[in-house]
Amino acid sequence: MKVVAIANQKGGVGKTTTAINLAACLAEQGKRVLLIDTDPQANATSGLGGAVAPGGSLRSVLVGEKLLREQIVSTLFPHLELIPSELELATIETEFAASESPLFHLRKALLPLRQAEEYEIVLLDTPPSLGLLMANALAASDLVLIPLQCEYYALEGLSKILDLLHKLGTIDEAGRTRILGILMTMFDVRTNLSQQVVEDVRRHVPDLLFQTIIPRSIRLAEAPSHGMPITAYDPSSVGAISYRHFCKEFLTRLSG
Numbered sequence: 093m094k095v096v097a098i099a100n101q102k103g104g105v106g107k108t109t110t111a112i113n114l115a116a117c118l119a120e121q122g123k124r125v126l127l128i129d130t131d132p133q134a135n136a137t138s139g140l141g142g143a144v145a146p147g148g149s150l151r152s153v154l155v156g157e158k159l160l161r162e163q164i165v166s167t168l169f170p171h172l173e174l175i176p177s178e179l180e181l182a183t184i185e186t187e188f189a190a191s192e193s194p195l196f197h198l199r200k201a202l203l204p205l206r207q208a209e210e211y212e213i214v215l216l217d218t219p220p221s222l223g224l225l226m227a228n229a230l231a232a233s234d235l236v237l238i239p240l241q242c243e244y245y246a247l248e249g250l251s252k253i254l255d256l257l258h259k260l261g262t263i264d265e266a267g268r269t270r271i272l273g274i275l276m277t278m279f280d281v282r283t284n285l286s287q288q289v290v291e292d293v294r295r296h297v298p299d300l301l302f303q304t305i306i307p308r309s310i311r312l313a314e315a316p317s318h319g320m321p322i323t324a325y326d327p328s329s330v331g332a333i334s335y336r337h338f339c340k341e342f343l344t345r346l347s348g
């Protein structure tokens with residue numbers, strides 16, 4: 093089982109869109125996938141149509157009331173399961189802060205799942221902040237996927253998150269948090285800026301950049317309001333094709 097956190101401390105860069113659509117593409121490939129929504133905004137939860145079976149809550153797991161396994165709910169999509177989030181999850185950071193090992197709650201909760209190997213891939217959607225929820229997601233993960241929006245401040249944001257991962261890497265006693273790669277999102281073919289940003293990132297971190305680039309597409313932005321990944325909402329759209337393409341690259345890198 094591989095746990096991959098989708099992280100960037102900046103909001104609106106395509107973390108949740110990538111989490112939902114990558115999860116759906118992996119499931120489409122027959123992979124057993126669990127998506128854990130660690131963001132109190134719960135956008136990944138609502139973007140998958142909430143949950144088919146109600147009641148799952150990451151919060152109850154992290155406060156130690158329930159087992160993680162008991163909070164897994166099915167989605168409308170085969171092989172894809174979810175641990176939903178909710179706004180109340182936000183209050184957990186104060187509880188974490190008062191606890192003995194504030195960074196490792198999620199990692200501990202995931203241990204039984206790792207041993208059982210029921211899932212091949214666990215994706216963690218993370219909040220856009222540097223708080224304890226994000227730190228828990230990073231400490232629980234084997235690898236980190238960084239979505240980066242094709243915009244002027246992309247490189248600045250990138251150096252911040254790389255710096256953060258570097259620092260957090262030192263507190264992960266197993267030293268396991270590693271970067272799987274950087275995915276450029278919301279590429280706008282009509283502007284030179286998008287192209288230039290991609291080239292800048294490629295120059296800085298050539299090995300980290302995924303070849304697939306996710307274009308800006310209105311269909312991708314519409315899909316969550318219908319509670320569906322793009323592969324279900326508009327299977328032949330450019331967004332669906334891009335995320336399927338990315339999924340292949342993701343799997344190759346994951347096994348490499």
Ligand code: ADP
Nearest residue numbers: 103104105106107108109278307308309312313
């Ligand atoms: P984050 O989780 O990093 O905050 P989101 O995935 O929620 O970012 O994306 C922010 C907004 O941009 C959302 O409204 C989403 O629908 C939209 N969006 C994300 N990716 C794309 C894309 N490739 N094309 C068009 N809109 C996108």
Ligand code: MG
Nearest residue numbers: 107108131135
């Ligand atoms: Mg999000």
